[in-house]
Amino acid sequence: xxxxxxxxxxxxxxxxxxxxxxxxxxxxxxxxxxxxxxxxxxxxxxxxxxxxxxxxxxxxxxxxxxxxxxxxxxxxxxxxxxxxxxxxxxxxxxxxxxxxxxxxxxxxxxxxxxxxxxxxxxxxxxxxxxxxxxxxxxxxxxxxxxxxxxxxxxxxxxxxxxxxxxxxxxxxxxxxxxxxxxxxxxxxxxxxxxxxxxxxxxxxxxxxxxxxxxxxxxxxxxxxxxxxxxxxxxxxxxxxxxxxxxxxxxxxxxxxxxxxxxxxxxxxxxxxxxxxxxxxxxxxxxxxxxxxxxxxxxxxxxxxxxxxxxxxxxxxxxxxxxxxxxxxxxxxxxxxxxxxxxxxxxxxxxxxxxxxxxxxxxxxxxxxxxxxxxxxxxxxxxxxxxxxxxxxxxxxxxxxxxxxxxxxxxxxxxxxxxxxxxxxxxxxxxxxxxxxxxxxxxxxxxxxxxxxxxxxxxxxxxxxxxxxxxxxxxxxxxxxxxxxxxxxxxxxxxxxxxxxxxxxxxxxxxxxxxxxxxxxxxxxxxxxxxxxxxxxxxxxxxxxxxxxxxxxxxxxxxxxxxxxxxxxxxxxxxxxxxxxxxxxxxxxxxxxxxxxxxxxxxxxxxxxxxxxxxxxxxxxxxxxxxxxxxxxxxxxxxxxxxxx
Numbered sequence: 001x002x003x004x005x006x007x008x009x010x011x012x013x014x015x016x017x018x019x020x021x022x023x024x025x026x027x028x029x030x031x032x033x034x035x036x037x038x039x040x041x042x043x044x045x046x047x048x049x050x051x052x053x054x055x056x057x058x059x060x061x062x063x064x065x066x067x068x069x070x071x072x073x074x075x076x077x078x079x080x081x082x083x084x085x086x087x088x089x090x091x092x093x094x095x096x097x098x099x100x101x102x103x104x105x106x107x108x109x110x111x112x113x114x115x116x117x118x119x120x121x122x123x124x125x126x127x128x129x130x131x132x133x134x135x136x137x138x139x140x141x142x143x144x145x146x147x148x149x150x151x152x153x154x155x156x157x158x159x160x161x162x163x164x165x166x167x168x169x170x171x172x173x174x175x176x177x178x179x180x181x182x183x184x185x186x187x188x189x190x191x192x193x194x195x196x197x198x199x200x201x202x203x204x205x206x207x208x209x210x211x212x213x214x215x216x217x218x219x220x221x222x223x224x225x226x227x228x229x230x231x232x233x234x235x236x237x238x239x240x241x242x243x244x245x246x247x248x249x250x251x252x253x254x255x256x257x258x259x260x261x262x263x264x265x266x267x268x269x270x271x272x273x274x275x276x277x278x279x280x281x282x283x284x285x286x287x288x289x290x291x292x293x294x295x296x297x298x299x300x301x302x303x304x305x306x307x308x309x310x311x312x313x314x315x316x317x318x319x320x321x322x323x324x325x326x327x328x329x330x331x332x333x334x335x336x337x338x339x340x341x342x343x344x345x346x347x348x349x350x351x352x353x354x355x356x357x358x359x360x361x362x363x364x365x366x367x368x369x370x371x372x373x374x375x376x377x378x379x380x381x382x383x384x385x386x387x388x389x390x391x392x393x394x395x396x397x398x399x400x401x402x403x404x405x406x407x408x409x410x411x412x413x414x415x416x417x418x419x420x421x422x423x424x425x426x427x428x429x430x431x432x433x434x435x436x437x438x439x440x441x442x443x444x445x446x447x448x449x450x451x452x453x454x455x456x457x458x459x460x461x462x463x464x465x466x467x468x469x470x471x472x473x474x475x476x477x478x479x480x481x482x483x484x485x486x487x488x489x490x491x492x493x494x495x496x497x498x499x500x501x502x503x504x505x506x507x508x509x510x511x512x513x514x515x516x517x518x519x520x521x522x523x524x525x526x527x528x529x530x531x532x533x534x535x536x537x538x539x540x541x542x543x544x545x546x547x548x549x550x551x552x553x554x555x556x557x558x559x560x561x562x563x564x565x566x567x568x569x570x571x572x573x574x575x576x577x578x579x580x581x582x583x584x585x586x587x588x589x590x591x592x593x594x595x596x597x598x599x600x601x602x603x604x605x606x607x608x609x610x611x612x613x614x615x616x617x618x619x620x621x622x623x624x625x626x627x628x629x630x631x632x633x634x635x636x637x638x639x640x641x642x643x644x
Contacts, residue, residue: 017115020056021108027052028104035100042091042098049088049100057084057107075255080110082259083291086284087613093281099288102613106292109621116625136170136204142214152204153221163213169206171217172224175199178213182206184568258294262287265607282609289606292616298595302627303588309634310584318567319577320551326563329546330581334526335518336476336574339511339540340483340493342533343550344467344571345458349382352459353437356452364452368444370397371410371419379442382456383419403427407442418445425450438492458489460496463572468497470575480518482511511540519545531574537561548574584634591627598623 031048034040040048054061063077084103091098139152140162147162152170155161160176163169169182179197184206193209196202202215204224221227266287270279307324314321321327341347354361369387372380400410406427407420418424419442425432430445432453439457443450468479481502483490490504503514515530522528530537530544538561541547549562550569566573602619605611 024056086288136168139170172219173215173217180211181209289616293619298624298627302591306588306631320565335478335528339532351386352457353455467571
């Protein structure tokens, strides 16, 4: 609600500003017509021009006065005020022509620039604010025999909430009843709905599209996904990039230098000429143009706006960058270090291959799933997931026995089936053989006879290979994979993904030491990114120049320690994040060099009397408007080829 009120107020101010600009333009045209039609004294003309001047400039004059009172006089409002007041007064000097229209027009065009800036900020704000729409308004919680509608912050962990079609998921939890489809676009940027059913995890901020579901909460609102995302977005702009910090410092030093240079330009040449009275109006006019041209609006406004737009564009694609300072780091990435499990792979066991000996593959998998029916081990889960019909096919399972360090034995109808490792096969005298596949090999014997084996592995994510290729195309020179898995498993994944450098069988502390080593080896001025998802990745994420966390399934600790969060767990988003950062930095640099280049040119022309006030206005407000429009491009994320 607070956001909508703020937006309403912002739109109201824009409409008011536009009305003032239109009214001032009409009054300015009327004043010019009166000046050319009637030969009025200078002081009467001043009174006529003061009406549109004060109408459009009263806020700028007020801001300038407030700055003086607070000891922060040297800002763009002060420069505009001094330049335009000087232009209004210059006509009273002997032999000088009045500059009343120019004074009003400078202030008018300054407000036009402010209007465009407001429009651009509004567009950037809305792109960020769409994330704020994920904040849920109400939670339907079941307490006793009735349903209560409460603020999500009042729901406790382990309570049951009801989510109806069209409503936002208010808290993280898992479904205990019902099935539905969830729209996750606000969190992940992914437009395809996700189907969920009983037992599936749901995260706050998604929109329930179809069925009614009951969810048992696993986190309070303050710890929920939606609360953490909103907190990240709200505080992202507080972390300024090096470019933004430089511009702020530059403006604070640059402005007083410009003011004193203008004073020197107005006074020293007339003094040195020996004819102060005659030449002073000319040099004062040049000094006023100097002030108008020198205003650093284009830099002060467009650079932060560019970064704001870049952050908004990234968030719309499911990439949360925690601050503009990380844009600088992302744009200079030369080394990317991946944790394997949960980052390049799904982090969940799945059946990769079935190699039967005395029966068909379907029957072998069917028997193994039955034996592992009550197992809580991830391998048992993988076998059951691969044969989901085992609970309804009518087989009778009895005499289930788990043998420590070997596997599980059970009676399926009239057959004794053993599912386990080579030790179990040796113990029952089954003649097993190894497999050429890399992974966990589960051997199966039926009534003491070897029946075949099942290969279980951590499945590589669909877009991991393309993510690696994209990073290579972007010029990332060093790609490294770290894993705690066995050497063979690490080698197999690295080979499939064409990662030339990998390190296996690492403990969490080994990963930190490895990243420390890689940080020392990276090139000067380049940065290193670490991509991970688990709780044991948090120390490494914090140590890297840029820590990138998988936000969908990643642990809270990893997301907290990271600088960038990928909300849909897709490694391919790493390349997109780098592209967004590089484009944002490029747009900021374009604005800086364009603004400085035009200003230097017009300043030189003004110093030698070759510039007009209209040129000065363009060099200030015109350049600002163009820079703002250029900054708005940062919001538009092109689906460009990976190398661009």
